[in-house]
Amino acid sequence: MADNPLKIKVDLSIYKQEVITAAVYKFTDRYFVSQNRVENGIEVTFTAKPEQVVKSELLAKEFENELIDQQIRYDTEQKFGEIRNLIVKQAFSPLNTK
Numbered sequence: 001m002a003d004n005p006l007k008i009k010v011d012l013s014i015y016k017q018e019v020i021t022a023a024v025y026k027f028t029d030r031y032f033v034s035q036n037r038v039e040n041g042i043e044v045t046f047t048a049k050p051e052q053v054v055k056s057e058l059l060a061k062e063f064e065n066e067l068i069d070q071q072i073r074y075d076t077e078q079k080f081g082e083i084r085n086l087i088v089k090q091a092f093s094p095l096n097t098k
Contacts, residue, residue: 005045006045006046006056006060007043007046008044008046008060008063009038009041009042009043009044010041010043010044010067012040012042013040014071015067015070016071016074018074019067019070019071019074020042020044020067020070021035022073022074023063023067023069023070024044027046027059027062027063027066030052031046031048031052031059032047032048033046044063046059046063
Protein backbone atom coordinates (compact mmCIF):
# COMPACT_ATOMS: atom_id res chain seq x y z
CA MET A 1 0.00 0.00 0.00
CA ALA A 2 2.95 2.33 0.50
CA ASP A 3 3.48 2.32 -3.27
CA ASN A 4 -0.24 2.20 -4.02
CA PRO A 5 -2.21 4.54 -1.76
CA LEU A 6 -5.91 3.97 -1.12
CA LYS A 7 -8.15 6.81 -2.33
CA ILE A 8 -11.70 7.17 -1.02
CA LYS A 9 -14.11 9.83 -2.26
CA VAL A 10 -16.47 11.18 0.40
CA ASP A 11 -19.65 12.98 -0.68
CA LEU A 12 -20.07 16.38 0.99
CA SER A 13 -23.84 16.16 0.62
CA ILE A 14 -23.74 13.29 3.15
CA TYR A 15 -20.85 14.22 5.47
CA LYS A 16 -19.70 17.64 6.68
CA GLN A 17 -16.05 18.65 6.18
CA GLU A 18 -15.58 18.74 9.97
CA VAL A 19 -16.82 15.14 10.18
CA ILE A 20 -14.43 13.96 7.46
CA THR A 21 -11.48 15.63 9.15
CA ALA A 22 -12.41 14.10 12.52
CA ALA A 23 -12.67 10.65 10.93
CA VAL A 24 -9.36 11.07 9.09
CA TYR A 25 -7.63 12.08 12.32
CA LYS A 26 -8.39 8.66 13.84
CA PHE A 27 -6.10 7.05 11.22
CA THR A 28 -3.09 9.36 11.39
CA ASP A 29 -1.23 7.09 13.80
CA ARG A 30 -1.11 4.34 11.14
CA TYR A 31 -1.27 6.23 7.83
CA PHE A 32 -0.16 9.37 6.11
CA VAL A 33 -3.44 10.98 5.12
CA SER A 34 -4.33 13.82 2.80
CA GLN A 35 -7.60 15.44 1.77
CA ASN A 36 -8.29 17.08 -1.59
CA ARG A 37 -11.42 18.79 -2.87
CA VAL A 38 -12.96 17.07 -5.91
CA GLU A 39 -16.25 17.98 -7.60
CA ASN A 40 -18.90 17.66 -4.84
CA GLY A 41 -16.72 15.82 -2.38
CA ILE A 42 -13.41 15.22 -0.70
CA GLU A 43 -10.90 12.64 -1.86
CA VAL A 44 -9.07 11.13 1.09
CA THR A 45 -5.77 9.42 0.35
CA PHE A 46 -4.30 6.90 2.79
CA THR A 47 -0.66 5.87 2.49
CA ALA A 48 0.58 3.28 4.98
CA LYS A 49 3.46 4.23 7.22
CA PRO A 50 6.52 1.99 6.66
CA GLU A 51 5.88 -0.26 9.68
CA GLN A 52 2.19 -0.75 8.81
CA VAL A 53 0.83 -3.86 7.07
CA VAL A 54 -2.55 -3.02 5.56
CA LYS A 55 -5.48 -4.59 3.77
CA SER A 56 -7.10 -1.86 1.68
CA GLU A 57 -10.57 -3.40 1.89
CA LEU A 58 -10.45 -3.47 5.68
CA LEU A 59 -9.15 0.11 5.85
CA ALA A 60 -11.99 1.34 3.61
CA LYS A 61 -14.60 -0.32 5.82
CA GLU A 62 -13.00 1.01 9.02
CA PHE A 63 -12.99 4.51 7.54
CA GLU A 64 -16.65 4.25 6.50
CA ASN A 65 -17.59 3.19 10.04
CA GLU A 66 -15.58 6.08 11.48
CA LEU A 67 -17.38 8.53 9.18
CA ILE A 68 -20.73 7.32 10.50
CA ASP A 69 -19.52 7.55 14.10
CA GLN A 70 -18.22 11.08 13.64
CA GLN A 71 -21.39 12.19 11.81
CA ILE A 72 -23.52 10.95 14.72
CA ARG A 73 -21.27 12.83 17.18
CA TYR A 74 -21.58 15.98 15.07
CA ASP A 75 -25.37 15.69 14.77
CA THR A 76 -25.73 15.07 18.52
CA GLU A 77 -23.59 18.12 19.29
CA GLN A 78 -25.73 20.24 16.98
CA LYS A 79 -28.96 19.04 18.63
CA PHE A 80 -27.96 18.85 22.28
CA GLY A 81 -24.77 20.90 22.67
CA GLU A 82 -26.61 23.82 24.24
CA ILE A 83 -28.18 21.53 26.85
CA ARG A 84 -24.74 20.15 27.74
CA ASN A 85 -23.37 23.69 28.02
CA LEU A 86 -26.19 24.66 30.40
CA ILE A 87 -25.55 21.61 32.58
CA VAL A 88 -21.82 22.34 32.74
CA LYS A 89 -22.48 26.02 33.50
CA GLN A 90 -24.83 25.05 36.34
CA ALA A 91 -22.46 22.43 37.70
CA PHE A 92 -19.59 24.92 37.93
CA SER A 93 -21.54 27.98 39.05
CA PRO A 94 -20.76 29.38 42.50
CA LEU A 95 -22.97 28.25 45.35
CA ASN A 96 -25.08 30.83 47.15
CA THR A 97 -24.71 30.15 50.86
CA LYS A 98 -26.91 32.71 52.56
